[in-house]
Amino acid sequence: MPESVEQWWARRQWTKALDTPYVIGQYRAEWERYPVLIRQYHPDLNHGVVLTQIPPAADVYLVWECDAGHRFVATPAEQRARPAGSRRRSTWCPECTALATARRVVTPSPDAGTYVCGHARDPRWIENDPDDDRCYLCRRLDRETLTREQLVTMAAPRSRVEVSQATNTGGRFAWQCEHGHPSYEATIEKILGGRRCPVCRHARAGADAVPVGDAFVSRWAPAPASAAEPELRRRLGERLEVDLGNNAVRVARPFFSHLEVWPDIIIPELRVAIEYDTTGRDGLEHVGRREDTDKRKDRLLRGVGWEVVRIRCGKLRPIGPFDLTASGVTNALVDRIVDRLGEIRGELIVGAYRR
Numbered sequence: 001m002p003e004s005v006e007q008w009w010a011r012r013q014w015t016k017a018l019d020t021p022y023v024i025g026q027y028r029a030e031w032e033r034y035p036v037l038i039r040q041y042h043p044d045l046n047h048g049v050v051l052t053q054i055p056p057a058a059d060v061y062l063v064w065e066c067d068a069g070h071r072f073v074a075t076p077a078e079q080r081a082r083p084a085g086s087r088r089r090s091t092w093c094p095e096c097t098a099l100a101t102a103r104r105v106v107t108p109s110p111d112a113g114t115y116v117c118g119h120a121r122d123p124r125w126i127e128n129d130p131d132d133d134r135c136y137l138c139r140r141l142d143r144e145t146l147t148r149e150q151l152v153t154m155a156a157p158r159s160r161v162e163v164s165q166a167t168n169t170g171g172r173f174a175w176q177c178e179h180g181h182p183s184y185e186a187t188i189e190k191i192l193g194g195r196r197c198p199v200c201r202h203a204r205a206g207a208d209a210v211p212v213g214d215a216f217v218s219r220w221a222p223a224p225a226s227a228a229e230p231e232l233r234r235r236l237g238e239r240l241e242v243d244l245g246n247n248a249v250r251v252a253r254p255f256f257s258h259l260e261v262w263p264d265i266i267i268p269e270l271r272v273a274i275e276y277d278t279t280g281r282d283g284l285e286h287v288g289r290r291e292d293t294d295k296r297k298d299r300l301l302r303g304v305g306w307e308v309v310r311i312r313c314g315k316l317r318p319i320g321p322f323d324l325t326a327s328g329v330t331n332a333l334v335d336r337i338v339d340r341l342g343e344i345r346g347e348l349i350v351g352a353y354r355r
Contacts, residue, residue, distance in 0.1 A: 001059070002075050005046045008060040022053040030056045032315040035283040036092045037079055040064040045071070056080060066093035081288050091284065119167045135167035137188065144192050154191065156183045163188070181254055198257035207259040210250040213304035215268040218248035218260055228329050229264045229276050232311070235334045240341075240353045242269045249273065251300040261297050263308070269353060270345045271306045274337065276329075278313040286316055295319055307344050309337060 003011070012021040031038060031051055041051040045063040054060065056076050064079065065071045070093050082092050091097060113121050117134040132139055141148055148164065155163040156174035163173050169189035176183050177197035184198055195201065202220060210216045224230055233244050246268060248260040255261050263273035277286045277294070286294060298308045298320055310323040311333065318325065322340055326333045342350045 002061045003059070005049055005060055005062055008058065009047060009049055022055070024050050025052045027055055028052045029317065033279070033287055033317060034080060035279070035315070037064075040066055040079075040092065064093075066096055068093065068096055070095040115167070119165060122167055137167055137169060140169060140192070146192065151188065151191065184257070199254045199259060202257055203259045207250050212250050212252050213271075213306070215246035215249050215266050217246055218262065220258060220260070221247040221262040224264070226276070226278070232274070232276055232329045232334070233265050235329065235331065236265065236274075236337065239334055239338055239355060240267070241355050242267050242353050249301060249304070249306060251304055253300060253303075255297060255300055261300055263301070267341075270341060270350065272341060272344060273301055273306055273308050275308065275310045276313070277310055277316055279316060291319060309340055309344070311337075
């Protein structure tokens with residue numbers, strides 16, 4: 001159970017029989033990957049204990065202060081795990097996150113009785129068929145091939161009651177894919193229109209035509225995030241006679257809503273993917289939960305016979321067996337990458353592609 005920093009520090013002094021159980025700088029390497037947390041931490045708010053004296057896994061409550069002046073209490077693990085799907089700097093502060101999130105105001109509606117079909121009447125819905133006093137969804141399903149029972153079956157278990165009681169097509173519910181892909185959210189209108197599982201929909205646009213483990217050109221792949229990636233690709237192309245034109249690899253299991261992943265550089269001849277990682281301008285990239293996403297992506301690639309070399313820039317530490325640390329794109333870095341490719345696939349094979 002987490003304890004206050006005073007109690008934690010006193011307990012560590014007793015267990016280690018030292019006045020200073022952790023010296024300043026002992027955990028600098030672990031914390032330097034989180035520049036935002038370094039700014040948020042103040043020793044004067046934490047019994048004079050410096051951040052680099054605290055193990056990242058310590059079960060201790062620390063006081064943090066964001067750039068906006070909000071003070072809050074959180075453990076090191078909670079703070080390191082905050083960045084998720086948002087790139088906003090407010091992600092690192094719970095109060096800033098709450099202020100940045102739009103709140104939906106739900107006004108309770110009075111009981112307006114039921115339709116002839118037995119579903120609760122919605123007083124906010126204006127009916128346009130005086131001759132048929134059924135809810136809009138029941139009338140709409142008369143013109144569709146799906147029945148309400150089939151809709152309920154398609155819904156994820158947690159949404160089946162809501163779908164059985166729905167009166168219109170605008171509500172969002174959770175649905176399950178018939179092919180076993182992760183559940184997804186969509187309105188009934190989209191389900192009736194055929195826009196269903198996003199994994200299946202995206203795969204039909206490209207990945208379904210590619211064998212698992214093959215590289216290909218995907219329409220879904222994002223543009224390069226920085227100028228360093230094209231420059232690194234250009235320099236590698238000068239050293240190796242390989243095809244660097246692909247931007248996706250077909251994987252066996254979904255990566256979010258796709259059956260493909262998009263490494264920065266793909267070398268299909270060697271089945272090696274190269275990623276160029278930096279923390280970004282705000283220090284939010286490739287740390288915390290985003291680092292977990294990187295590891296998941298690497299596992300998917302290795303699961304189909306590929307290997308991954310990550311170029312970890314700045315304060316980022318290696319997360320894979322073949323990762324390299326660098327400060328930027330240089331000829332020396334390209335030499336190290338080529339040497340690493342030789343370690344992975346063998347010097348004899350890599351030598352066949354040298355220019």
